[in-house]
Amino acid sequence: MGRGDLRDDEWARLEPHLPQSVGRGGRWKCHRRVINGILFRLRTGIPWRDLPPRFGKWQTVYSRHRRWAADGTWEKILRAVQAAADPADRLVSLVSVDSTVCRAHQHAAGAQKRAPRFPGLRRPPAQHRPDEALGRSRGGLSCKIHLASEGGRRPLAFLLTPGQWGDAPQMVEVLERVRVPRPGGGRARTRPDRLCADRAYSSRRNRRYLRRRQIKHTIREPKNQRANRRRRGSAGGRPCGFDRPAYRRRNEVEHTILALKGFRAVATRYEKRAYVFHGTVAVAAIRLWLRS
Template identity: 65%
Template sequence: MGRGDLTNAEWVRLEPHLPALGRRGGRWSDHHRVINGILFRVRTGIPWRDLPERFGSWKTVYERHRRWSADGTWDRILRAVRRRRPRRADRLEHGQCRLDVLPGPSARGRGPQEEATRPEKRTTPRHHRPDEGLGRSRGSLTCKIHLAGEGGCRPMAFLITPGQWGDAPQMIEVLERSRVPRPQGGHPRTRPDRVGGDKTYSSRRNRRYLRRRQIKHTIPKQKDQRANRKRRSSKGGRPTGFDSEIYKRRNEVERTINRLKNSRAIATRYDKRAYVFHGTLTVAAIHLRLRP
């Protein structure tokens, strides 16, 4: 077993959720070796053609990853391993929501310096496709990863958008994707007991959504919003509650982001299509969830 490969305990948890090896017209290669190859590429960020021979044919590893990214297999596996276990049932009560940016150079291989020196004649270049999830931000083509995580540095849901998109409008979409299956079956849990975020997400739309769903939240208000409320006197309403001790738990989701960025293929985006990059991010999240 190489460094970064699945351990025996992780493989036991993952194997029941993988597709069957037999299929019409042929037989897949061993899932264990192929997934180790995918994890090796996600961790190191090397080109697919440079995968070591111990993982088999590089094209088999790449096609397995691309196909499972396209048909939603990786997302289904993440939902399965995200199933709540009794000893971790209390973690969901302090679910943190944090939407952060993981910038990287363009998927076409141009570095940030080359992008910064190009004249910005248009917001979106002619060769840019909508399915790439790229946008011009701070002088280069980048994308954003909006992340929601729970306690214990465990990612729950994420969303990939172009680099110029705002953070606050994506909060509701990320929360809608946070679905935790129940061990006894039935409808998955979609409403956390508490959501935390920084000032970026202090918008009227987000707070109205949280109140409507009866979700407690710890989100500080921005300075101009507090000043506007005071200027309106009694019409401004009461100040929102804020618990500084609960707010300190946001460091857990910050550490989750740092753990994801330990994978070089996530800290720097190498995948051209957004759905393939989404699959790469899902693989890293699955590996984090499998760890004890």
């Protein structure tokens, strides 16, 4: 076993959730070796063609990663690992949201404008975006990861957007992606007990959404919004509640972001297609759950 490969206990947790067939009665081969190759590239960020020979053909490793990113297999595995790690049904008791910008390598540019065609899929991949989640700023091409994290500093859900997009408009969609299946069956957990976020997520739309879903929230109110509310008097509404002890735990999502960007293939985006990079971030999230 090489450095960074799956340990026996991690493989025992992951193996039951992997697909076994590949259509027409065929079966996948060498799951563990291929996944170790994907993890090696995730950790080092090297080109796929430079994978060491001990992982087999690089085409096999890349094609399996791309296929599972296209058909949503990585997302299904992530949810299965989350459900197995939540026997007490307490993962979504406290959720924090934040975002981080990932610089895009020059090789990430130049994707064809038409939707990607993938063998075996009748429609484009679920995570395909026409803009490929790439945006231009003063620093060049960039991509932004909007993340929802639980109290144990493990990712629950994430969303990719161009790097110049704001944080507040994406909060609702990130929370809509939180879906932790219950180990004993039944409806998945989708509503956190409490949400923590910084002042970038303070908006009437977000607070209205959280109140409608009966989610307690601790979001710091910016000075300009506070001054505007006071200027309007009684028409401005009541002051927003703020739980300072709960807000101290907001930094847990920042620690989760640091753990995700510890993988070089996440800290710098090399993929042209957004759905392939989405699969890369999902593999990093699965790795964090297996380590916990």
